């Protein structure tokens with residue numbers, strides 16, 4: 135390096151040498167969250183994560199709807215999307231949310247990039263929220279992608295297989311978004327407690343599948359035990375949405391799970407300081 | 410500018426830092442030295458608000474790391490050990506990312522980026538993804554992101570440990586420019602680096618500060634000198650242990666270390682207090698015994714000697730440093746003073762008297 139570039143550096147006009155604690159722009163919460171979320175989303179599409187998760191899920195949904203057992207779309211022969219709404223909660227709980235969030239914090243801890251991120255003037259809450267919104271955005275892209283099925287099946291220039299009642303479809307999607315808000319939050323939490331993204335994936339997949347599956351058991355458990363299961367089950371909470379009902383208690387339920395696990399992720403990120 | 414007071418950090422049952430206090434004044438470039446595991450990174454992580462100290466606190470630019478964590482981070486640029494960057498971003502995107510989180514508007518960012526890219530020599534790779542870059546270049550990107558907001562304080566954790574000798578020299582050159590009007594704390598386990606780049610060093614060992622002062626002060630601190638004595642032994646009839654015993658018996662000598670054998674000669678390193686010149690006594694001994702003297706040299710203690718003396722407890726972790734210290738004088742295959750982790754030659758066998 136020449137002294138010329140050096141002079142250049144020193145002559146930068148705003149450089150008042152070693153000014154006392156400079157008053158800098160106060161960090162903007164929203165702007166930082168958006169920047170972090172944007173980078174997250176970008177890295178999903180940069181690695182194969184986004185394509186793999188979206189591809190697998192859409193294919194699986196298609197396969198489940200059109201092929202196989204007695205209840206496939208062709209066999210039932212009705213203009214309905216219930217089949218998709220049976221399938222997607224399981225996919226989101228078992229694969230999508232864990233797959234999308236597994237790297238979020240765990241991989242950054244492992245590779246050390248978290249240190250560089252957190253030593254920038256960002257709040258821990260901005261990091262968590264940014265990562266959450268980044269992951270959630272990818273899930274929304276996926277859900278939007280799954281809309282291709284009803285559109286292709288029941289609208290004019292395409293197959294137009296029948297007259298679909300769109301109301302349960304929209305409420306079903308609302309339910310899926312709420313369910314995803316909760317599931318992604320759970321995934322993010324498990325990613326924040328380990329440095330190993332595979333461990334994060336299995337922990338959140340297991341937890342979310344268990345929370346979903348207990349919905350299946352609800353019918354067979356009598357009394358208050360069944361009530362409790364129904365209360366915590368992702369599946370029972372989701373089902374009304376697929377039928378066109380918007381259950382306000384379920385909305386509260388999903389948002390509460392999201393909030394609780396976001397707070398837990400935040401705590402977990404903060405706890406690095408005291409390790 | 411940086412004031413650490415009584416920083417302690419306990420990991421589980423392990424005390425990584427023990428009441429570390431130091432001050433770095435405005436505009437100083439200070440080397441933070443210590444063998445691996447001494448607690449350098451831990452200290453820096455505390456200063457940069459990544460970790461909280463178990464006890465004690467620190468102020469940067471007058472701001473407390475607990476009370477004004479965000480402002481502290483606004484005032485500093487930090488390059489963590491091994492420059493962990495988002496490798497999927499291009500160099501430009503990375504700088505843009507760091508700048509956005511530092512609230513630089515686009516105009517300011519472009520202006521700063523121009524300067525920083527020039528200083529760090531990144532013009533050629535600006536559009537490349539970081540994953541395609543060599544470690545040397547990643548290190549530069551790390552430095553560039555630390556400088557993007559023109560911070561008054563710069564904290565660099567082993568910025569040169571993965572660089573080749575040329576890159577190191579270049580990096581230290583940047584550092585000299587950058588350090589002109591900034592407060593810089595630079596950690597390293599390479600002494601040559603400190604001698605080039607810093608006027609002052611803080612030496613840590615096992616979580617404690619063992620020396621803090623100008624390089625001259627630290628060098629003079631031990632009050633010892635060392636003599637290098639080589640005698641010829643063409644027939645291989647001399648016993649090294651006898652020679653070193655005889656040397657140790659000379660009044661004033663404190664330790665005798667045998668250097669690795671080179672051809673048909675035996676070489677010893679004798680250390681003694683600074684006050685008296687022992688060369689007459691040593692040469693007399695050689696004459697008396699009828700040995701054939703090849704070399705007798707008196708050196709002031711190097712910074713390296715002091716460093717070794719101060720951090721002896723860390724012998725195990727310190728292994729690579731010892732190896733390179735030996736190399737320095739042997740001057741056989743590798744004289745670039747490279748203290749890297751992979752530089753793992755066994756230390757010379759020492760015949761201590």
Ligand SMILES: Nc1ncnc2c1ncn2[C@@H]1O[C@H](COP(=O)(O)OP(=O)(O)O)[C@@H](O)[C@H]1O
Nearest residue numbers: 409420425443444445446447448449450451452
């Ligand atoms: N997160 C951690 N948990 C437990 N021990 C740690 C942790 N981080 C560092 N240490 C230990 O603390 C000591 C100091 O580490 P560090 O500050 O990284 O040293 P340096 O940077 O000087 O090589 C080392 O012995 C290291 O093993």
Ligand SMILES: [Mg+2]
Nearest residue numbers: 449450451490
């Ligand atoms: Mg370190």
